[in-house]
Amino acid sequence: MDSQGPTELALLAEEIGGCRRCPRLVGWREQVARERRASFAEEEYWGRPLAGFGDPSAQLVLLGLAPAAHGANRTGRMFTGDRSGDFLFAALARNGLANQPESRARDDGLQLNGVWISAAVRCAPPGNRPTPAERDACLPWSVRELRLLENARVIMCLGAFAWDAGLRLKARLAGPAVSPPRPRPRFGHGAELPGEPCSLIGCYHPSQQNTFTGRLTEPMIDAVLARARTMAQAR
Ligand code: SF4
Numbered sequence: 001m002d003s004q005g006p007t008e009l010a011l012l013a014e015e016i017g018g019c020r021r022c023p024r025l026v027g028w029r030e031q032v033a034r035e036r037r038a039s040f041a042e043e044e045y046w047g048r049p050l051a052g053f054g055d056p057s058a059q060l061v062l063l064g065l066a067p068a069a070h071g072a073n074r075t076g077r078m079f080t081g082d083r084s085g086d087f088l089f090a091a092l093a094r095n096g097l098a099n100q101p102e103s104r105a106r107d108d109g110l111q112l113n114g115v116w117i118s119a120a121v122r123c124a125p126p127g128n129r130p131t132p133a134e135r136d137a138c139l140p141w142s143v144r145e146l147r148l149l150e151n152a153r154v155i156m157c158l159g160a161f162a163w164d165a166g167l168r169l170k171a172r173l174a175g176p177a178v179s180p181p182r183p184r185p186r187f188g189h190g191a192e193l194p195g196e197p198c199s200l201i202g203c204y205h206p207s208q209q210n211t212f213t214g215r216l217t218e219p220m221i222d223a224v225l226a227r228a229r230t231m232a233q234a235r
Helices: 004-017 023-035 083-094 132-148 160-174 218-233
Strands: 060-064 115-119 154-158 199-203
Touching: 004 132, 060 160, 060 218, 083 218, 132 160, 154 160, 154 218, 160 199, 199 218
Parallel strands: 060 115, 060 154, 154 199
Antiparallel strands: none
16 A cells, blocks of 8 residues: 555545435435434434445455444444444454454544455445445445555455445456456355455355344354455465
């Protein structure tokens, strides 16, 4: 990463923060921020799009689905302030990728080491379900973000939606005329798609739906993180 990288990432984050490309999501993120959940009634919600965050020299990028309405859409940082984040940051801390196992607020002292966290869609969607059109509208932000992460080698896609976005992102990073492969490589926990400029690896999303049911366990996410780091270092 050259010395311009972090500055350019900050400028990109400002640009992303003003995006209003998706009317449905703009309406929802702002409605949630106005109405708030009773338990957070005293807090000022972020209510805007989110840029990624983490280590600008990261080799590993985690790609989530979208901000949670009362999680990242409240706190203004990806995966911060919800149960998915509790599971994810504990895993990052266990694996030496974060300095603490919790992520509560933007000023909580969290530091990531070797990892960057972003999402396929940057505004909270109703029911946690963005549309394919919203995914595609948001893709250019991820392309620009990844291009500024000069050491990024592996994109770890959290869930099938992020995997689909990751396939498109990988193709766009490879060149304007490059399309995602056909037939489409299937998402799975531990699925891999090697290649340039970035490889993909799949991981079940750390949502409560998966972590409370045992579909995604601590050893399972630890194994994918370890494999992702090995893939990144091998390149
Ligand atoms: S989802 Fe992405 S493209 Fe759509 S409004 Fe939010 S930041 Fe913009």
